[in-house]
Amino acid sequence: MAQAPRKIVHLDADAFFASVEQVLEPSLRGKPIAVGGAERGIVCSASYEARRLGVRTPMPTAAARRICPGLIMVPGRHGVYSEFSHRMFEIIHDFTPEVERCSIDEGYFELSGRREPIEELTGAIRDRIRKTLQLPVSFGMGSNKLVTQIASKMYKPESFHLVPPGSEAMFLYPLSNRWLPGVGEKTGKALDALGLHNVFHILQAPLSLLERAVGSYARELRQYAAGVDERPVVSIAEDPKSYGQQKTFLEELENRGEVELRLKRMLDELMAKIRADGKYVRTLTVRVRYPGMEEAQGSQSLCEPSCVATDFYPLLKELLTRIWRKPLPLRMAGVKLSQVYRASSVALHLPLFSGRPDGGEARIRLARAVDQLHRTLGQGAIGPARDILHEEKSEKEPPPHLFFEE
Ligand SMILES: [Mg+2]
Structure with missing residues (x-):
């Protein structure tokens, strides 16, 4: 007996960054807006109102303004987009664990079971996203990744299109060869030159002819042209939701500088792990315990996610001041970092980030260089200059040999 067709859905948020801005700022709704770095001058995302007037991504801001003089430029806020993305995928996770996230606003999920x-x-998922996030999202439904991805993109925005099982090949026949996986502009032109403009032509072509354009990829390409695609939906195991560390002190501590130093060291260690995992984090929680086991804690978030410990130092100081009921000494103190983002989703639109006045990228590079030295030469090889000041105090941990300024 033939196997039941799989139930796969591709989803793709429409004009994601621009849509988020329109959700958060009602005065921008219905207007031509574009998200982009004003300095770099590249349009990262354009609302459908702007697209109708010819604005495309990526396009230099200057060119976009010429085409559309009324264009409203909005600076990107990546932390906010990551948050929306996270919540969108969380909604899907409520329906199925089989979710493959391809980018910040695009992915597949499987409902075969x-x-x-x-x-x-899929309609229930769409309604939940609409109701809670107000985001326009496109859905393609069908038996494999290929047709669902095309279906969601072809009928954008807010598409909701099913390719019924069995009709995959028919759905693909009339489409341009550019819709097939692995066919970019260059390969597309090579196929065009052989008269293989549409998917149907590719399906009918002798393998030897196809090989002249795409080499050893010919067989696989023809499978796709026939609407056959066995690629699985690969759900990645749950990422850690937070990183934390705490220490119970042998002697109760009442010196603020000492507590701060220890917490900073914990932050440094955790952050090295976060960088190694390819993650960014936004929220810092500080927790303390007094001698009577009573505890206090407080949290604070950065505007944008970071993977550099020093970004969190000011928050650490503030939180410690807020939660520590002096003159009580501390038995234990710890830090936790939550709201974890994948580096790939944060770095996706680096132009938005590199405009940071504090040289964000340079500091990440420095942190990575230090990580590398720690891995090859050991933890004692290099450390922050603050440790010189505490040289005499910490007998157990010798100070590092090299120092860098924070
Ligand atoms: Mg999209």
């Missing part, structure tokens, strides 16, 4: 019709479940 579910009895309900695919349109019913």
Whole structure:
């Protein structure tokens, strides 16, 4: 007996960054807006109102302004987009654990194990996203990744299109060869030159002819042209939701400088791990325990996620001041970093980031260089200059040999 067709959905948020801005700022709704770095002058995302007037991504801001003089430019806020993305995928996770996130606003999920019709479940997901996030999102539904991805993109925005199982090949026949996986502009032109403009032509072409344009990829390409695509939906194991460390002190501590130093060291260690995992974090929680086991804690977030410990130092100081009921000494203190983002989603639009006045990128490079030295020469090889000041105090931990300024 033939296997039941898989139930796969591709989702893709429409004009994601611009849509988020329009959700958060009602006065921008219905207007041509573009998100982009004003200095670098590249349009990262354009609202559909702007697209209708010819604005495209990526396009120099100057060119976009010429085409559309009324264009409203909005600086990007990556932390906010990551947050929306996170919440969008969380909604899907409520329906199925099989979710493959491809980028900040795009992914696949699988509902094969579910009895309900695919349109019913996908409709429920769409409604939840609309209601809680107000974001316009496109959905393509079908039996494999290829057709669902095309279906969501082809009928954008707010598409909700099912390619019924069995009709995959028919759905693809009339489409340009550019829709097939692995066919970019260059390969597309090579196929065009052989008269293989559409998917149907590719399906009909002898393998030897196809090989002249795409070499050893010919067989696989023809499979795709026939609407056959066995690629699985690869759900990645749950990422850690937070990173934390705490220490119970042998002697109760009442010196603020000493506590701060220890917490900073914990932050440094955690941050090295976060960088090694390819992550960014936004929220810092500081926790303390007094001799009677009573505890206090407080949290604070950065505007944008970071992977550099020094970004969190000011928050650490503030939190410690806020939660520590002096003159009580401390038995234990710890830090936790939460709201974890994947570096790939944060770095996706680096131009937005590199405009930071504090040289964000340079500091990340420095931190990575230090990580590398620690790995090859050991933890004692290099450390922050503040440790010189505490040289005499910390007998157990010898100070590092090299220092860098923070
Ligand atoms: Mg999108």
